[in-house]
Amino acid sequence: MKKLYATSNSSEMNTLQLVMQRHGIPVTVTERGGTLELWLIQHGYEALAQDVLRQFRDNPPTPESLPQQRPVSATRSLWHTLASQAGIVTFLVFIVVLLVYALQWFIAPEATLHALLVTPGGVPELHAGQPWRLVTPMLLHFSAMHLVFNLFWWWYLGGRVELTFSPWMLITVTLVTAIVSNYAQWAYSGPLFGGLSGVVYGLFGFAIVSAWGRRYSPLALPPALLVFMIGWLALGFTDLLMVNMANEAHLAGLLSGLLLGAVVRILKPHK
Template identity: 70%
Template sequence: MDLLRITMQRSGIPVTVSEKSGVLELWLIQPDYEAHAMQVLNDFKTNPPPPETMQVRRQTGTLSSLWRMLAQQAGLFTFIVALTVLSVYVMQWFIAPEPTLRALLFTPGGAGPIDWGQPWRLFSPMLLHFSAMHLIFNLFWWWYLGGRIELQFGTYILVAVTFFTAVVSNYAQWAFSGPLFGGLSGVVYGLFGFAIVVAWRKPWSPLALPPALIVFMVGWLLLGFADVLFVNMANEAHLAGLLSGLLFGAIVRTLRLGRKASW
């Protein structure tokens, strides 16, 4: 399976591997590549590459292979948001901490009512992170979920679900706990909810999530509300993000089913 996956990725075909009942399955992320994938698969069956050859290639081109693999797992908007978050983290912690926080917190100066003359503040807190672990955790899930959504549904859908869940989760956190918060986690929970709905009863979907992942995400949310963790969590943002993602996913799934029915 690993040889086939590497062969597909080296051919520019975005694929992912999942486990079902102890069996590894290779899934095509974008349907547009189906014809190309079938050709590569037939060639692989007819003349499979020697494992040692693939190993040598992997060792000699690790960086380029890593870059190609990352490029196949995400689209342009996923890259842009990840790079922006990293840049803001550098500004926030090493270059201009106070001006960065003042510019991106939900309300100017960290207090007071919403300034509707600065609409970017409705979503800008998603760019702020308050520890390296916070940053790594959120970027990992952003890449894992956002990349798959962008490849499967397109950039416009990812942009829409990102900003919708960001605004809803940020507003909820501000309304219940005040303006001193930040992070992508509200959006991540929104993407999580979106994926659950659109992949419901579709195990072949690239957005079908392993049961263990679903249990982890829901458990993490509940632990936050139970206040048994040693970190401050934006619980209201997580819950609002999840609910808004579920809603957005239901809308998208309904519209797509209606479009198919009209044919």
């Protein structure tokens, strides 16, 4: 995040925050030592935010002078909230996974599995002539709960990575962690597996390293989420859950995500 403005005047800060939000600029306010600080959440809005800030300084409005927003429906408000949390790559992968789920369960189950499993037809050996199969298992899901769980975390983590860095960064992290996690799972258990969870854990690891020591980073995750994700990973290696989990994919995804995060911290130390 980037600090845009600081003041001890709460009325001024409330008005400025409202102005920014009316322009669709994602901002948040924090307090430090009695001073209110306005932070820009997404770097892509910086030029617009600086322009709005200049106008605000030159001619500061009052809350009463601001035009009233027309009420929006709950559905539209929910869509606006979701859309503000993700970019085009996050959205496209989300839709593709849903379409694959429909094909896998309702339209062409055998053909879908044959096309997307890590090996064609589920044979034990990898097919060197079809390298994309190290990625495509991430599109398969074997229950509705499996699908919903992974898509939720994909939107939450993938959206943050895309908006903080770029669509290309999300694509890179997704492909690398998918390949590493799928290969690890194939090497341990064979070809009959699928799901986004290896990538999700890769994004999780990437976010941890990217936000480490940066209190106001957009990728900073709540402590409860850190405990849950690590706890879920650890539980997968026990017999307590009574379900089949791609534990090796989760662990390999996490480790590869941590490594990618470290590389990006070195190459982009101020991001």
